Amino acid sequence: MAELKITNVRAILTAPVASRLIVVKVETSEPGLYGLGCATFTQRHTAVRSAIEDFLKLFFVGKDPHRIEDLWHTAWVNSYWRNGPVLNNALSGVDMALWDIKGKVAGLPVYQLLGGKCREGAAVYRHADGRDEVHVEENVRAWMEQGYQYIRCQMGGYGGRFAVRDRPENAQPGSYYDPDIYARSVPALFEHLRSKIGYDINLLHDIHERLVPIEAVRLAKQLEPYRLFFLEDPLPPEHIEWFQMIRQQCTTPLAMGELFVHPLEWKPLVTNRLIDFIRCHISAIGGITPAKKLATLCDAFGVRTAWHGPGDVSPVGHAANVHLDVSSRNFGVQEWSGLSDIEREIFPGSPEVRNGYVYPNDKPGLGIDIDETLAAKYPCPEGVPEWTLARAPDGTAMFP
Numbered sequence: 243m244a245e246l247k248i249t250n251v252r253a254i255l256t257a258p259v260a261s262r263l264i265v266v267k268v269e270t271s272e273p274g275l276y277g278l279g280c281a282t283f284t285q286r287h288t289a290v291r292s293a294i295e296d297f298l299k300l301f302f303v304g305k306d307p308h309r310i311e312d313l314w315h316t317a318w319v320n321s322y323w324r325n326g327p328v329l330n331n332a333l334s335g336v337d338m339a340l341w342d343i344k345g346k347v348a349g350l351p352v353y354q355l356l357g358g359k360c361r362e363g364a365a366v367y368r369h370a371d372g373r374d375e376v377h378v379e380e381n382v383r384a385w386m387e388q389g390y391q392y393i394r395c396q397m398g399g400y401g402g403r404f405a406v407r408d409r410p411e412n413a414q415p416g417s418y419y420d421p422d423i424y425a426r427s428v429p430a431l432f433e434h435l436r437s438k439i440g441y442d443i444n445l446l447h448d449i450h451e452r453l454v455p456i457e458a459v460r461l462a463k464q465l466e467p468y469r470l471f472f473l474e475d476p477l478p479p480e481h482i483e484w485f486q487m488i489r490q491q492c493t494t495p496l497a498m499g500e501l502f503v504h505p506l507e508w509k510p511l512v513t514n515r516l517i518d519f520i521r522c523h524i525s526a527i528g529g530i531t532p533a534k535k536l537a538t539l540c541d542a543f544g545v546r547t548a549w550h551g552p553g554d555v556s557p558v559g560h561a562a563n564v565h566l567d568v569s570s571r572n573f574g575v576q577e578w579s580g581l582s583d584i585e586r587e588i589f590p591g592s593p594e595v596r597n598g599y600v601y602p603n604d605k606p607g608l609g610i611d612i613d614e615t616l617a618a619k620y621p622c623p624e625g626v627p628e629w630t631l632a633r634a635p636d637g638t639a640m641f642p
């Protein structure tokens with residue numbers, strides 16, 4: 243094994259459902275030994291491909307794939323300017339693939355390399371949406387009947403889209419919503435849900451950075467009586483100083499971080515105990531190597547993990563999440579958006595959910611593969627998703 247070398251690094255782009263997925267394949271000098279990693283930054287997919295194939299390939303080819311820690315750090319700083327989502331995702335694709343290779347060589351699942359299981363499966367949360375409170379309640383009950391114990395409740399996507407007031411003349415195109423209507427609708431939703439369903443179910447809510455900071459403070463305070471499992475992304479990363487204000491006002495548990503790309507974003511929130519759950523998008527922070535360190539930092543401060551797990555994480559990325567989940571003592575909950583049949587066909591070995599828990603398989607490495615021929619039948623579409631063009635009622639550009 244001393245002679246093992248990286249011989250190729252490739253980006254594989256595919257969009258079998260809605261999201262453009264980017265998977266990295268790292269090939270080695272040992273025939274048939276390769277690793278897979280997730281590098282999915284769906285809104286800038288070809289930029290990530292360029293970072294991988296035009297830069298990281300040159301950096302990694304010829305190197306020993308076992309030296310993950312050293313390779314991660316040297317590749318991270320080798321661009322000198324660093325920490326952006328494009329470069330972090332590209333690096334994550336290689337990083338996860340190196341853990342996959344190491345597991346295959348060792349004959350062990352990645353969770354064993356990360357310290358072994360702390361639990362057999364990871365509890366997941368599902369997303370219940372609805373046009374009104376009764377509709378949300380129906381959807382919450384439907385998830386509960388399938389065995390889920392954690393449910394994120396939203397009304398009309400991320401809210402406030404029902405009744406946007408009159409727009410100004412020549413209003414610009416975009417996804418209009420009304421933050422005030424949204425903010426007032428949420429306490430009413432949870433009043434309804436708790437009065438009808440009770441408290442023996444973990445309910446969550448995602449503000450999705452849709453409010454100005456003081457309104458986020460107010461909403462967190464208003465939701466306190468409903469005992470949320472957590473309130474997700476109450477503020478954009480640009481306003482993290484406001485977390486202190488929320489903490490001073492209420493005990494609503496706070497989850498933050500799906501947009502984080504830089505350690506300076508999470509360090510003050512964790513070490514000052516201003517959040518309860520860290521929920522980074524693993525590929526956006528650079529992969530398993532930095533995520534394991536972040537989980538360990540959080541453990542020391544009583545913060546649990548709730549890694550980002552939407553449709554714009556590839557099944558390879560979901561597998562990485564689950565290996566971290568089962569091997570982190572301070573795991574909290576895992577976001578789970580479900581995998582389609584075609585995704586499972588393209589990615590054999592995808593994690594399985596049963597009765598509210600997601601399980602890794604016990605194959606060596608990440609335990610997941612890719613059918614490249616089938617993946618190629620689903621090329622990535624062009625275009626800008628409308629939801630990313632969020633606007634307030636008067637047409638002002640907002641955080642999406």
Ligand code: MG
Binds near residue numbers: 448450474475
């Ligand atoms: Mg979210």
